[in-house]
Structure formats: structure tokens, C-alpha cells
Amino acid sequence: MSDRLTKGEKAPDFTLTDDSGDSVSLKDLRSAGGRTIVYFYPAAMTPGCTAQACDFTESLGSLTADGYQVVGISPDKPEKLAKFRERDHLSIRLLSDPDKAVMKEWGAFGEKMMYGKRVTGVIRSTFVVDDEGRIEHAWYNVKATGHVAKIRRDLGLA
Numbered sequence: 001m002s003d004r005l006t007k008g009e010k011a012p013d014f015t016l017t018d019d020s021g022d023s024v025s026l027k028d029l030r031s032a033g034g035r036t037i038v039y040f041y042p043a044a045m046t047p048g049c050t051a052q053a054c055d056f057t058e059s060l061g062s063l064t065a066d067g068y069q070v071v072g073i074s075p076d077k078p079e080k081l082a083k084f085r086e087r088d089h090l091s092i093r094l095l096s097d098p099d100k101a102v103m104k105e106w107g108a109f110g111e112k113m114m115y116g117k118r119v120t121g122v123i124r125s126t127f128v129v130d131d132e133g134r135i136e137h138a139w140y141n142v143k144a145t146g147h148v149a150k151i152r153r154d155l156g157l158a
Contacts (some may be wrong), residue, residue, distance in 0.1 A: 004107040005138050011038075011129045016073065024071070025096055026121040026129065032055065037127045037151070038109035041144075042122040044076045044084035044094070047146030052124075054149040057090045066157050068128070073097050073108075075122065106152035112127040112141065126151060135144040 015025040029036045039056070041049045056070050058062075063070060071093045074081070081094040100122070102122070103109035108125040111118060124144065128137040128151075137154060139147075151157075 004140060005062055005127065005135050007135055007138065011127065011133050011135050012102070013133075014097075014102040014105070016102060017078050018096070019078050019085050019094040022077055024093065025104060026133070029069060029071065030129070030131055030133055032069065034131060035067060035128065037063065037070045038099055038106075038129060039070070039124075040073050040103055040106065040122060041124055042074065044074055044080050045087065048124075049074070050084075050088055051145040052147065053084070053090050053092060053094075054088055055145070056092045057088075059148050060065070060091050061154070066155075068155075069093075070138075075100055075103070075137065091134050107140065108110045128155070136158040 002081045013026045018024050041052055043049055053072060060070060065086050073095045075098050076096060078096045081096055085094060095133060097103055100109045103122060108123050111120055112123050123140055124142050126139045126142055127135055
């Protein structure tokens, strides 16, 4: 696992495949303007990850209106992400990082506590990347539910 990213650091660029098979890079997202919320989650179609993705989807209109776009990254293959999107009517962009290379670069994969045991896995994390590609906010070990509301409060969007 790499070190955790902190405010002001350059966000590591990535190019990943989305749920429809298209390549998506952070550079391209930044060139679209505004800020990008990048969140990492362990597995599509699990209860916590579904709640979080639905929460981001429900808030997407207001986040977009405030100048933010949202991408969710998991180790799931694009085909599973497509099923996730369809099943739960998700409107956020879902990206596949099957080898977890991007997660490791962002400090979102490594040792964590799960049910009282130390395990290695995806660390549920969220970042705001500004239009210059710098980390504006970094949250690690976040809760699946209620996190979008916390993001909105922390960004002054409540």
C-alpha cells in the first residue's frame, strides 16, 4: 500500500475502463472542468456499496450543479459494474480497477480492520480532486451510509 494522499498533493492520474467498456482517465475528467469526487469501494452489489452508490446517485444532480462530477472505483470487472448500474439504476460513472493498481497508488488498498480482524483489502475512501489535479480533500475508512451528507457538509454544500 502506498502512503495516504493528503491535501495539496498531486492526484495520481489513472486510465480505467468504465461499466460500458470505455476508457476514462482522471486527466480527461479534469479537462471537462470542475472538481472530481473519486471514491473507492470494495465490491459492487454488496449492501454497503449499494447504499453508497445509490446515495451518490441521488445526490448527483445537486453535486453536478455545484461543479462536481463523481466516479466510483472498485476491483470489479466492467461487466459486473454494468449489472450493478442496471440493477440499482445508478447514474454515477463506475470504473474497474481489477489489479488494484490505482487503489494502491491512492492509498485505498491495504491493511484494515474488518469485524475486529486485521485484513488486506479495499479501504473505503473518498477524494475531491480540484481542476488542477490536486487533492482538495481526502477521507479514508469512511462509512458507506451517511458519507455523502458528510462530504456535502465538509464542502459547504449542505
